[in-house]
Amino acid sequence: MTVRLGIVGCGRAASEIVRAAGDMPALEIAAVCDTDRSRAEALGREARAAVIEDIDSLLATPGVTTVYVGLPHVLLAPTVERALRAGKHVLAEKPLALAAHEALRLGALAQSQSLKLCVFYELRRSGPVEAARRLIADGTIGDPRLIRLRTIIDKPLAYWGTPGATNWRAHRADAGGGVVMMNSVHQLDTLRYVTGLAYASAIAATATFTAPADVEDTASATLRLSNGAIVSLVASAHTPGAHDEETIEIDGTLGRLNLPDPFGTAPMRLYRRATGAWEDLPTSRPDSHRLMLESFVRSIEAGANVPAGAADAAAALSIVNAIYESARTGRLVEVQ
Numbered sequence: 098m099t100v101r102l103g104i105v106g107c108g109r110a111a112s113e114i115v116r117a118a119g120d121m122p123a124l125e126i127a128a129v130c131d132t133d134r135s136r137a138e139a140l141g142r143e144a145r146a147a148v149i150e151d152i153d154s155l156l157a158t159p160g161v162t163t164v165y166v167g168l169p170h171v172l173l174a175p176t177v178e179r180a181l182r183a184g185k186h187v188l189a190e191k192p193l194a195l196a197a198h199e200a201l202r203l204g205a206l207a208q209s210q211s212l213k214l215c216v217f218y219e220l221r222r223s224g225p226v227e228a229a230r231r232l233i234a235d236g237t238i239g240d241p242r243l244i245r246l247r248t249i250i251d252k253p254l255a256y257w258g259t260p261g262a263t264n265w266r267a268h269r270a271d272a273g274g275g276v277v278m279m280n281s282v283h284q285l286d287t288l289r290y291v292t293g294l295a296y297a298s299a300i301a302a303t304a305t306f307t308a309p310a311d312v313e314d315t316a317s318a319t320l321r322l323s324n325g326a327i328v329s330l331v332a333s334a335h336t337p338g339a340h341d342e343e344t345i346e347i348d349g350t351l352g353r354l355n356l357p358d359p360f361g362t363a364p365m366r367l368y369r370r371a372t373g374a375w376e377d378l379p380t381s382r383p384d385s386h387r388l389m390l391e392s393f394v395r396s397i398e399a400g401a402n403v404p405a406g407a408a409d410a411a412a413a414l415s416i417v418n419a420i421y422e423s424a425r426t427g428r429l430v431e432v433q
Contacts, residue, residue, distance in 0.1 A: 204407025275312030
């Protein structure tokens with residue numbers, strides 16, 4: 098069986114989907130659409146796919162069984178719902194929705210129609226993350242106690258648009274948030290994935306120092322996990338000279354694990370209390386986008402679980418929005 102994919106939204110994220118799909122025998126990109134016709138035509142040429150005028154026409158295109166949705170955050174949930182109600186499996190960009198209850202509602206809709214709904218948290222298939230998940234499951238570092246998440250980036254100002262013409266990322270109503278929603282959400286999902294622990298509470302502060310935006314470009318938060326562990330998050334979209342600095346460090350009762358930037362070249366490092374020594378762990382860096390696509394296709398073919406679903410999206414949204422609520426009120430916020 099070949100999954101025939103229609104792409105809604107032909108921006109940079111969709112281009113990564115086309116690249117990663119490559120010569121996958123079980124996946125064919127059949128059609129693309131975008132409100133920007135020239136952008137749709139460019140991606141259509143790259144994917145050798147039909148260019149469709151609008152979403153409704155794409156959903157009605159014969160043979161399209163599955164839809165990828167790569168749109169501004171505020172448009173994700175309504176577009177995913179349209180695709181599900183049209184009987185299509187859906188692969189959506191994060192965060193899937195702007196609120197946890199919306200993500201869960203979409204998950205329930207997909208389940209009621211026996212359709213697959215996957216959220217593209219590609220870091221789950223990166224080499225360092227998969228290796229860390231195995232090491233923690235094996236008890237190598239014991240129980241996690243203190244975690245440091247660093248989302249340290251130096252984005253160009255053009256990321257937010259041009260002077261006088263900012264894009265959707267610069268507006269809270271369209272994006273739902275700034276560096277935490279855009280970037281830290283990946284690490285927040287990754288930490289939950291590798292430890293199996295849930296988020297319990299957040300106390301945080303956010304600011305906008307550099308970006309021409311009404312969303313935050315800087316944040317700091319202290320989080321609690323379900324086992325009582327403490328998480329320290331620091332995030333910046335505009336740290337001068339930042340490079341390969343999206344990292345996670347996990348202190349456990351038996352050792353420590355340092356996860357490097359998943360798209361960098363540094364090794365993962367492990368410290369064992371039993372030996373009193375650091376080890377550099379050779380870690381493969383496969384194409385995580387490709388692996389995520391393959392996992393999604395297998396979930397359709399075999400009726401298996403998707404690699405990241407609506408409940409995972411809801412968990413990430415719950416902690417992101419708890420961070421925002423705490424920053425707004427100055428109070429500790431418990432995660433429901």
